[in-house]
Amino acid sequence: MYKRGKDEDDGLDSLRSDFGSEEELGDERGFLDDVAPAEDDAEDKPREQRPSGVPGNVSFIGGIFRVIGIALVSVLIFLLIGVGITFGLSAAGIVEIIDFSRASVPVISLLPTSVPPTDAPVSVPTQPPPTEVAAAAAPTTDSAGGQPVPVPTATPENVTVIPPTPVTACAEMADWWEDQSAIYATFAALSVEQPPQTLLATLQQMRVRRDAAQAAVLVPCIDPVRTAFVNGYDLQIRAFEAVNNSDLPGARSLMLMAGEAYAQAHAGLWRAGIATDGSPLASGIGADSGASCGAEAWYQAAKTQRDTLLDAYLAVNPETMPPPQIRQNQDTMAAAASNVATLQTPACASTPSNLLINYMQDLINALQMRAGSNPAEIERLISAYNNRLLLNAWLYYLGLVP
Numbered sequence: 001m002y003k004r005g006k007d008e009d010d011g012l013d014s015l016r017s018d019f020g021s022e023e024e025l026g027d028e029r030g031f032l033d034d035v036a037p038a039e040d041d042a043e044d045k046p047r048e049q050r051p052s053g054v055p056g057n058v059s060f061i062g063g064i065f066r067v068i069g070i071a072l073v074s075v076l077i078f079l080l081i082g083v084g085i086t087f088g089l090s091a092a093g094i095v096e097i098i099d100f101s102r103a104s105v106p107v108i109s110l111l112p113t114s115v116p117p118t119d120a121p122v123s124v125p126t127q128p129p130p131t132e133v134a135a136a137a138a139p140t141t142d143s144a145g146g147q148p149v150p151v152p153t154a155t156p157e158n159v160t161v162i163p164p165t166p167v168t169a170c171a172e173m174a175d176w177w178e179d180q181s182a183i184y185a186t187f188a189a190l191s192v193e194q195p196p197q198t199l200l201a202t203l204q205q206m207r208v209r210r211d212a213a214q215a216a217v218l219v220p221c222i223d224p225v226r227t228a229f230v231n232g233y234d235l236q237i238r239a240f241e242a243v244n245n246s247d248l249p250g251a252r253s254l255m256l257m258a259g260e261a262y263a264q265a266h267a268g269l270w271r272a273g274i275a276t277d278g279s280p281l282a283s284g285i286g287a288d289s290g291a292s293c294g295a296e297a298w299y300q301a302a303k304t305q306r307d308t309l310l311d312a313y314l315a316v317n318p319e320t321m322p323p324p325q326i327r328q329n330q331d332t333m334a335a336a337a338s339n340v341a342t343l344q345t346p347a348c349a350s351t352p353s354n355l356l357i358n359y360m361q362d363l364i365n366a367l368q369m370r371a372g373s374n375p376a377e378i379e380r381l382i383s384a385y386n387n388r389l390l391l392n393a394w395l396y397y398l399g400l401v402p
Helices: 006-019 022-035 038-049 057-091 132-137 173-188 199-215 223-244 248-271 295-314 323-341 347-371 377-397
Strands: none
Touching: 173 199, 173 223, 173 248, 199 223, 223 248, 248 377, 295 323, 295 347, 323 347, 347 377
């Protein structure tokens, strides 16, 4: 160790002598204590008593923020872990992520579009929707004109379907037909198969009656029916003019054309609710119902047999055709009539079926009588003409084309 020398101690003693002794310094220290204020001692004491390293108020607030920060970081970590697991499961096809960007949110307007007056009465419907029972109990006639009206029918799908209107509203039709029916009766009583002896006078009367039917001023709903009758009158007049010129085949052809016009006219009467002999109104069959009631399908099959029979009938000429060929055509006609009789016929086509069978049988009998030179052939031809006219009228009424 380093030892201090004597000379060094002498130097230090000289310095100590300059500051004075402890007693002398004690007096000076008392003076300094008197000069220093007591408040400084009070401030120094807390500073001396505060231990180093212990947080105060500021350190406590910082701790709170530290806890909150740790919690937020923990939540963020858990969210990231959850998102990662979700996308992993979605990629594996275990779960499906829903795209909420395409979801539509209904917007409810809080402002009323219209405010009804407070004193306006509120109407509340009390009538229930139509049912099968209500439809059956509904009135079927119009109180004003007494005309049938369509009755709604309930379907299994709860859809109300209005059936075809059976009649066309034309209140003036009944009065018009009451005046005109006598004119038609005059024409209907005439046949080219049995022309009157006074043929020229008959033709003159036919023309006068035809002009009277044409000259009447009518409402529009009657005009189509009137036009059909007048067309028939014109054709029948031409037929009798052909008879006057000894053209019986031409007269028969014109009479068939006149029968078509009369059939359309009768269908128009039935559509207006005017019943004539053999009309479908008594059976309750609606107009244009042929497709829905099954008559159309029936007639498609029956018409083929009708055409076959008519072709075989027109091909026979007893004066030039040999008897074996005539018998072959007769067999063809009989087979066609039998085929029609065996067809399945719906209820709405029952009358047309009977009319068709009667018409075909009339031609079969007429041909047989012609081959035997039987004058009763004329009666069969007249009957065939009338059955054909009424059959075609039914077909027109059902919405079918003869």
